[in-house]
Amino acid sequence: MANTAQARKRARQATKQRAHNASLRSTLRTAIKKILKAIQTGDKTAAKTSFQENVSVIDRIADKKIIHKNKASRHKQRLNAAIKSMA
Incomplete structure (x- = not known):
């Protein structure tokens, strides 16, 4: 447990920030699931619009x-490749 006022405040801030980050994640x-769902339906135009949004x-x-920016790029690349490979 935090002993100083500063450490207690940092613990409070960390908890709040962790909750915010979890929400963003x-x-x-x-x-990503919205795009995947659009891909699985088989409608290429819907998948493209979902991807763009x-x-x-x-x-x-x-x-x-x-x-990480590379992880974001990897997700976008794989989703886009899945859309392009649709018949």
Whole structure:
């Protein structure tokens, strides 16, 4: 347990920030799932529009350093490849 006032405050801030980061990570996962769901339906145009709408969410969360920029890029690359490979 934190002994000084400063350490107690940092512990409070860390808890609050962790909750905020968890919320953003959840938003990221939801955005990815929306794209995957659109891909699984088989409608290429719907998948493209879903991808375009949710790419900004992925980039925004990467910019806030919730996930690494390369991980965001990897997600976008794989989702885009899945859309392009649709018949």
